[in-house]
Amino acid sequence: MVNIFDVAKLANVSIATVSRVTSNKEGVNEKTRVAVLEAMDKLGYRPNSAARTLRMSKSNIIIVLMLNIKNTFYSEYIRGLEEVARNAGYDLLIGSTDGDIEKEKNYMDLIRDSRVDGVILTTAGVLNDDFVKKINESSPVVLTFDYVPGQNIPSISIDNESASRKITNHLINMGHKRIAHITGYMGRLQSQTRLNGYKQALAQHNIQVQEALIQEGGYLLQDGYIATQKLLSFEKVPTAIYGGNDNIAIGALKAILDAGLRVPEDIAVVGFDDVEVASYMTPSLTTIHQPRYEIGKRAMDLLLKKINEEQIQQPHVILEDELMIRESCGHNIVKK
Amino acid sequence: MVNIFDVAKLANVSIATVSRVTSNKEGVNEKTRVAVLEAMDKLGYRPNSAARTLRMSKSNIIIVLMLNIKNTFYSEYIRGLEEVARNAGYDLLIGSTDGDIEKEKNYMDLIRDSRVDGVILTTAGVLNDDFVKKINESSPVVLTFDYVPGQNIPSISIDNESASRKITNHLINMGHKRIAHITGYMGRLQSQTRLNGYKQALAQHNIQVQEALIQEGGYLLQDGYIATQKLLSFEKVPTAIYGGNDNIAIGALKAILDAGLRVPEDIAVVGFDDVEVASYMTPSLTTIHQPRYEIGKRAMDLLLKKINEEQIQQPHVILEDELMIRESCGHNIVKK
DNA sequence: GTGAAAGCGCTAACAC
DNA sequence: GTGTTAGCGCTTTCAC
Numbered sequence: 001m002v003n004i005f006d007v008a009k010l011a012n013v014s015i016a017t018v019s020r021v022t023s024n025k026e027g028v029n030e031k032t033r034v035a036v037l038e039a040m041d042k043l044g045y046r047p048n049s050a051a052r053t054l055r056m057s058k059s060n061i062i063i064v065l066m067l068n069i070k071n072t073f074y075s076e077y078i079r080g081l082e083e084v085a086r087n088a089g090y091d092l093l094i095g096s097t098d099g100d101i102e103k104e105k106n107y108m109d110l111i112r113d114s115r116v117d118g119v120i121l122t123t124a125g126v127l128n129d130d131f132v133k134k135i136n137e138s139s140p141v142v143l144t145f146d147y148v149p150g151q152n153i154p155s156i157s158i159d160n161e162s163a164s165r166k167i168t169n170h171l172i173n174m175g176h177k178r179i180a181h182i183t184g185y186m187g188r189l190q191s192q193t194r195l196n197g198y199k200q201a202l203a204q205h206n207i208q209v210q211e212a213l214i215q216e217g218g219y220l221l222q223d224g225y226i227a228t229q230k231l232l233s234f235e236k237v238p239t240a241i242y243g244g245n246d247n248i249a250i251g252a253l254k255a256i257l258d259a260g261l262r263v264p265e266d267i268a269v270v271g272f273d274d275v276e277v278a279s280y281m282t283p284s285l286t287t288i289h290q291p292r293y294e295i296g297k298r299a300m301d302l303l304l305k306k307i308n309e310e311q312i313q314q315p316h317v318i319l320e321d322e323l324m325i326r327e328s329c330g331h332n333i334v335k336k
Numbered sequence: 337m338v339n340i341f342d343v344a345k346l347a348n349v350s351i352a353t354v355s356r357v358t359s360n361k362e363g364v365n366e367k368t369r370v371a372v373l374e375a376m377d378k379l380g381y382r383p384n385s386a387a388r389t390l391r392m393s394k395s396n397i398i399i400v401l402m403l404n405i406k407n408t409f410y411s412e413y414i415r416g417l418e419e420v421a422r423n424a425g426y427d428l429l430i431g432s433t434d435g436d437i438e439k440e441k442n443y444m445d446l447i448r449d450s451r452v453d454g455v456i457l458t459t460a461g462v463l464n465d466d467f468v469k470k471i472n473e474s475s476p477v478v479l480t481f482d483y484v485p486g487q488n489i490p491s492i493s494i495d496n497e498s499a500s501r502k503i504t505n506h507l508i509n510m511g512h513k514r515i516a517h518i519t520g521y522m523g524r525l526q527s528q529t530r531l532n533g534y535k536q537a538l539a540q541h542n543i544q545v546q547e548a549l550i551q552e553g554g555y556l557l558q559d560g561y562i563a564t565q566k567l568l569s570f571e572k573v574p575t576a577i578y579g580g581n582d583n584i585a586i587g588a589l590k591a592i593l594d595a596g597l598r599v600p601e602d603i604a605v606v607g608f609d610d611v612e613v614a615s616y617m618t619p620s621l622t623t624i625h626q627p628r629y630e631i632g633k634r635a636m637d638l639l640l641k642k643i644n645e646e647q648i649q650q651p652h653v654i655l656e657d658e659l660m661i662r663e664s665c666g667h668n669i670v671k672k
Numbered sequence: 673g674t675g676a677a678a679g680c681g682c683t684a685a686c687a688c
Numbered sequence: 689g690t691g692t693t694a695g696c697g698c699t700t701t702c703a704c
Contacts, residue, residue: 001395001681003674003680003681003682004681004682005681010463013691014689014690014691014692015681015683015691016683016684016690016692016693017690017691018572018692019682019683019684019689020683020690022682027689027690028689028690029689031692032689032690036521046445046448046449047449047681047682048390048449048680048681048682049449049451049682050386050387050389050390050395050451050677050680050681050682051390051680051681051682051696052540052681052682053386053389053682053696053697054386054387054390054680054681054682054698055682055683055684055695055696055698056682056683056688056696057337057386057696059386060431068411072689073420075404078432079432082432088441091429091431091446092431093428093429093430094428094429094430095428095429096414096415096418098415103422106422109382110427111340112382113382113383114686115385115386135406138669143636186701195679219612221616222610225616237675250613250616253616254616254618254619258617276557277557277586277613279563280557280586280589280590281617282589282593283588284591336586337697339696339697339698341697349674349675350674350675350676350696351675351676352674352676352677352700353673353674353675353697353699355698355700356673356699356701358673358698359698359699361689361699363673363674364674365674367674368673368674383697383698384696384697384698386696386697386698387680387696387699388695388698389680390680390681390682390697391679391680391697391698391699391700392680392698392699393680459691463694506680531694539699540697567674619692636702640697648690673704674703674704675702675703675704676701676703676704677700677701677702677703678699678702679691679693679697679698679699679700679703680697681696681697682695682696683694683695683696684693684694684695685692685693685694686691686692686693686694686695687691687692687693688689688690688692688693
């Protein structure tokens with residue numbers, strides 16, 4: 001392994017000067033700088049990052065914690081995170097906790113070992129609030145996709161509540177009164193917020209919330225499928241199903257079609273998130289679009305500011321969502 | 337930051353002893369060990385990993401390089417990688433190159449800086465062979481999902497060629513003669529291998545390969561959609577379309593249905609990979625299943641062996657794939 | 673079974 | 689503008 005001494009020797013300077021060059025410090029004579037650069041090049045020298053980390057207590061690694069990476073939804077988001085991080089010289093470590101306590105502890109250790117300079121939290125539970133609090137104590141943190149009121153953790157998200165209200169209203173405006181909602185995993189804040197929006201929309205139109213129409217699910221395809229099968233066996237089958245995310249909606253779609261019913265003619269279906277495949281379903285899925293790439297970029301911008309201890313003017317950023325009206329809600333179908 | 341000296345002082349031992357305890361070395365009196373453990377606990381001590389890395393030139397980080405993380409297909413695989421890595425005390429750094437030279441260089445630097453102990457390559461191009469070679473020179477590498485004959489890089493994959501032959505044969509056996517193939521990005525070895533399998537199957541049945549029926553695509557939904565639109569405008573429309581992966585097949589499905597045709601009655605569709613949503617399409621997608629979790633686990637096993645310089649008996653492992661016969665191929669439809 | 677001390681490669685304070 | 693040097697926190701050899 002070639003080190004700073006080798007370079008210094010070849011360039012006929014001291015290691016301090018080499019360090020100045022590699023760290024892009026000012027105050028090095030141009031000639032000297034060139035000589036060092038040439039020596040580095042000739043030897044193929046690259047500064048040892050462990051030594052740097054040890055010396056400066058700075059790892060240049062940022063960890064992105066997610067509930068799971070299974071969802072395609074997040075790839076755009078990660079691209080956004082990555083782009084900003086990389087430009088600032090940081091590497092990204094992606095970890096999925098899968099809600100597993102053991103794994104959470106593992107990441108907690110990583111973070112506490114100060115092996116990372118910052119944390120992006122993609123998963124705001126309400127149950128494991130303690131986890132979030134602990135992380136926040138040991139490292140700069142930014143929260144994404146969730147907005148926790150009264151928290152001192154900066155966050156980037158859409159307004160899940162109003163978006164949920166919006167898509168529920170869309171169904172109501174099309175004449176639906178018996179609208180079922182299949183929630184995501186209720187240990188996640190997001191699921192609760194979306195459920196709230198659903199309830200608010202019903203209340204605004206004086207529609208009674210029926211507990212039977214609220215099915216607690218999960219964020220997987222099969223969760224939507226199973227919950228829908230249950231809903232279909234009700235004496236009074238709902239006329240519309242609102243899935244807490246697109247996976248749930250896609251599962252619902254399948255269950256309805258498998259039962260020999262039509263979407264949207266018999267039952268309308270809508271989702272949330274606008275994953276890529278949503279528009280490729282038949283019928284294509286009406287859903288809420290989140291600006292995921294933008295969320296990733298802005299989150300990383302914020303985190304870097306926190307790491308550099310810059311002033312953050314606006315800790316909570318709420319971006320615009322968009323209702324994507326497609327076929328599955330039946331907006332272009334004559335009501336029966 | 338509490339360090340090894342603080343612990344040593346509190347436990348009334350030297351730092352060498354503390355080190356022996358944290359590193360699980362033998363030859364420490366049980367009483368002493370307990371005393372050290374207690375001191376560590378009281379102070380909340382965790383060894384500084386940068387110092388460890390510097391001292392031992394070992395980072396305990398393994399990097400997983402992927403073409404992109406957009407594909408849900410890979411989440412299971414990463415779970416497999418993660419599980420094995422974590423048990424062995426390694427952390428995973430996931431990076432996607434997106435085929436971007438700049439990004440590839442970035443990762444190359446990371447690897448050469450010896451900031452990682454090993455590399456899992458999820459992306460075997462044929463074009464950027466140089467990239468692979470360079471990585472292989474600076475770090476232990478294992479290749480996944482592709483098998484490069486005559487390479488000295490260990491690999492875990494299915495046999496893409498025979499699997500491709502199998503699914504093409506399945507279509508032929510159902511009476512199809514005009515079978516189109518929409519390939520993935522041809523800069524990727526996998527796409528070429530799957531194309532080969534397709535051609536071999538046709539040849540085995542004395543069906544002439546028609547260049548027009550081979551459409552070069554990409555691995556995205558829209559690639560399948562666009563290529564299929566083109567195929568549909570042929571005077572002699574194919575009776576079956578084989579997408580180089582499930583995304584392509586899902587895009588094809590949509591294009592056919594959008595054109596007012598039926599799947600599988602008018603045109604059969606099959607894919608490759610068996611992503612989760614494949615069985616949730618209507619009609620559900622016939623495809624090739626890859627044991628992704630297993631591929632991840634085995635790959636990491638191999639890599640750890642390489643890192644520890646253990647003997648590797650079988651550098652190339654080929655796992656079983658499975659033909660998932662569902663509705664989109666029309667196996668249960670009376671031929672018209 | 674335990675301790676003293678060298679040194680991994682680097683940055684930054686200080687001296688010149 | 690450049691060099692000398694201490695020291696980041698740890699592991700490991702060599703004594704005892």
